[in-house]
Amino acid sequence: MLAIAVLGFNEFMTLFKNPLYRFIRFIVYLLAKALWTQLDISGEFRNGTVAVNTVLQDEKEFLNHIIKLTNMKCLTPVSTLDGDCGFLAANLYAKSVLMLWSI
Structure with missing residues (x-):
């Protein structure tokens, strides 16, 4: 929304549809999806608890x-x-x- 407010709708859509930016967004999506799968984040959300190792006893x-x-x-x-x-x-x-x- 901030980009649309600063650039205007037409300039924003020009940048949004740019093939280079589409490729970069696709690579970021693939990396995020791989990280999500490797860390099993959905499994952590499903369990509802996350084990934490710490030196604090209380x-x-x-x-x-x-x-x-x-x-x-x-x-x-x-x-x-x-x-x-x-x-x-x-x-x-x-x-x-x-x-x-x-x-």
């Missing part, structure tokens, strides 16, 4: 590390994270920021 410490690293917020109340059961389930969210540059 689940809450690990959660705080992830929150600080990704700059996210935790929706799960702190009171529900009390106790020691060996696993942790928490809901995180992040706000996306749309930045527009003026020309």
Whole structure:
């Protein structure tokens, strides 16, 4: 949408239909599809859990590390994270920021 706003529809379609750009998009698609298949990303989504190897022993410490690293917020109340059961389930969210540059 930004490209259409900057270039205009006709110029955007000219670039979009350019054979060189079509070839580049096709190669990027093939690489992404191969990576998706090799990493079995759909299988990870199907399982719903991802095993993580870390040196952190405490689940809450690990959660705080992830929150600080990704700059996210935790929706799960702190009171529900009390106790020691060996696993942790928490809901995180992040706000996306749309930045527009003026020309």
